[in-house]
Amino acid sequence: MSPFYNPSLSKLDLIRNVAFRSNTRLNRFSHSLSLLSNENYKSIILPNNGDYLMRIFIGTPPIEKLAIFDPGSDLTWVRYNVLLVSIVLHKTPHYMIEPNLPLIQISHVTHNLAHYSLKNNNFVENHKNVFTHTIMSIFGCGYYNIFTADNSGKAAGLVGLGAGPFSLVSQLGHSIGRKFSYCLVPFGSNSTSKLKFGNQSTITGNEVVSTPLIIKSLEQTFYYLNLEGITIGRQKTIQTGQIDGNIIIDSGTALMYLEQPFFDDFLASVKEVIDIEEVEDIPSPFHYCFEDPNSSFPSIVLHFTGANVPLQPKNILYLEENNLVCLAVVPSNIAGISILGNLAQIDFQVEYDLEGKKLSFSPSDCTKN
Numbered sequence: 177m178s179p180f181y182n183p184s185l186s187k188l189d190l191i192r193n194v195a196f197r198s199n200t201r202l203n204r205f206s207h208s209l210s211l212l213s214n215e216n217y218k219s220i221i222l223p224n225n226g227d228y229l230m231r232i233f234i235g236t237p238p239i240e241k242l243a244i245f246d247p248g249s250d251l252t253w254v255r256y257n258v259l260l261v262s263i264v265l266h267k268t269p270h271y272m273i274e275p276n277l278p279l280i281q282i283s284h285v286t287h288n289l290a291h292y293s294l295k296n297n298n299f300v301e302n303h304k305n306v307f308t309h310t311i312m313s314i315f316g317c318g319y320y321n322i323f324t325a326d327n328s329g330k331a332a333g334l335v336g337l338g339a340g341p342f343s344l345v346s347q348l349g350h351s352i353g354r355k356f357s358y359c360l361v362p363f364g365s366n367s368t369s370k371l372k373f374g375n376q377s378t379i380t381g382n383e384v385v386s387t388p389l390i391i392k393s394l395e396q397t398f399y400y401l402n403l404e405g406i407t408i409g410r411q412k413t414i415q416t417g418q419i420d421g422n423i424i425i426d427s428g429t430a431l432m433y434l435e436q437p438f439f440d441d442f443l444a445s446v447k448e449v450i451d452i453e454e455v456e457d458i459p460s461p462f463h464y465c466f467e468d469p470n471s472s473f474p475s476i477v478l479h480f481t482g483a484n485v486p487l488q489p490k491n492i493l494y495l496e497e498n499n500l501v502c503l504a505v506v507p508s509n510i511a512g513i514s515i516l517g518n519l520a521q522i523d524f525q526v527e528y529d530l531e532g533k534k535l536s537f538s539p540s541d542c543t544k545n
Contacts, residue, residue: 227244227331227428227430227518228244228245228360228427228518229242229243229244229245229330229331230242230243230244230245230335230371232254232333232335234254241254241332241333242330242331242332243331243332243333243334243335244331244333244334244335244428245335245337245358245371245427245428246334246335246336246337246338246427246428247337247338247399247425247426247427247428247528248338248397248398248424248426248427248428248429249334249336249337249338249343249397249428250336250338250340250341250342250343250346250397251314251316251334251336251342251343252314252315252316252333252334252335252336252343252344253315253316253317253318253333253334253336254316254317254318254332254333254334255317255318255332255333313347314342314347318333337356337528338396338397338398338399339391339396339397339398339399339530340396340397341396343397345373345528345530348373351374352373352374352377353374353375353529353531354529354530354531355373355374355377355378355527355528355529355530355531355532356371356372356373356374356377356527356528357371357372357377357378357379357525357526357527357528358370358371358372358427358525358526359523359524359525359526359540359542359545360427360518360521360522360523360524360526360542361522361523361542361543362490362522362523362542362543363519363522365543367542367543369542369543369545370545377527378527379525379527379536379538381538383538383539384536384537384538385482385483385484385485385536385537385538386482386483386534386535386536386537387401387402387480387481387482387483387534387535387536387537388401388402388481388482388533388534388535389401389528389529389530389533389534389535390402390420390421390533391530391533392421398424398426399424399425399426399528399535400421400422400423400424400425401421401422401423401424401425401480401481401516401535402418402419402420402421402422402423402480402481403416403418403422403423403478403479403480403514403516404416404479404480404481405479406442406476406477406478406479407475407476407477407479408442408445408446408449408474408475408476409449409474409475410474410475412445412448412449413479414438414441414442414445416438417438422435422514423514423515423516424513424514424515424516425515425516425521425526425535426515426516426517426518427517427518427521428518429515429517429518430504430517430518430519431461431504431505431506431515431517431519432492432504432505432506432515432516432517432519432520433505433506433507433508433513433514433515433517434505434506434507434508434514435507435508435511435512435513435514436507436508438514439505439506439507439508440507442505443463443464443503443505446464446474446503447464449474450466450471450473450474452466452468452471453466454466455467455500458502459496459500459502461506462494462502462503462504462506463503463506463507464502464503465496465500465501465502465503466500466501467498467499467500467501468499468501469495469499469501471501473489473492473493475487476491476492478516478520483536483537485524485537486539487520488523490519490522490523491519491520491521491522491523492504492505492519492520494519504517504519504520522542523539523540523541523542524537524538524539524540524542525537525538525539525540525542525545
């Protein structure tokens with residue numbers, strides 16, 4: 177049994193928690209977007225009720241921690257290691273600061289200007305608004321943390337793998353060729369897979385397809401792809417009519433979000449092709465559910481620039497309790513934001529090549545990766 181399995185959660189509870197966290201994640205994207213020699217490294221990735229954690233080791237001697245694996249964030253950080261209190265609601269412990277550790281204290285922020293003090297071993301400097309200090313690497317430590325993304329209480333921090341300058345990928349830089357890959361196992365799996373950096377991250381084979389990886393100058397954290405259209409079944413293809421990066425690929429979001437009115441066209445086409453009566457009482461945030469898990473769902477192919485990616489039912493459907501099946505594609509309520517979540521990436525090797533400016537997919541059994 178997986179150490180992250182919570183037997184008190186029903187299947188419906190699990191799905192609703194995943195959906196809630198996906199919506200929370202979508203809102204975070206909206207807020208963020210409004211602000212305007214190859215060495216080989218690898219880590220274990222573990223499924224965690226719709227999220228994915230990775231094993232990291234910190235310090236000398238190394239201490240093992242589990243952290244949320246997040247290509248949609250830049251900063252890597254963990255909690256301080258002195259337990260203060262546990263919040264029952266979130267099952268996530270809070271940690272307090274240890275004395276004599278280097279830190280920057282930010283008392284408050286007004287008009288994007290912070291008042292803070294820097295403590296670094298033997299000296300303390302107080303500043304207002306202006307701070308100049310040479311830092312060799314960027315790493316955060318938190319002492320009052322609540323994770324909306326993790327309800328298992330296992331996560332001790334977050335590993336930022338975004339494209340921004342503070343991310344782990346950017347800090348490792350040329351030592352890994354600015355390249356990494358992962359393979360996500362299905363939700364609820366007892367298996368693990370690997371996050372790979374550098375030479376080990378390259379995926380090969382006849383089924384590998386690649387598409388341009390787009391990083392926008394004002395939104396450097398996020399990885400964009402260009403989704404040209406979606407084919408439902410054998411004939412029905414709908415076009416997005418957009419170019420230049422219209423969907424964010426993100427492993428921290430479970431569901432797939434499509435900007436309206438593209439979602440409306442997609443859903444109408446699904447209903448036309450599948451021809452199964454939908455249920456009246458549809459749980460939020462889903463928009464299409466039916467009660468026939470044995471029905472034949474049409475094939476779905478995502479058409480990215482230069483790459484066609486066929487999805488399996490496990491990539492597009494959630495099976496809930498009482499034989500209820502829901503389409504795991506929902507509308508984005510934020511203009512200009514569509515997201516390819518982790519469900520659609522399950523059992524694909526996914527390689528990010530920042531130097532080559534491309535992202536590659538290859539279908540795979542990730543439990544054997």
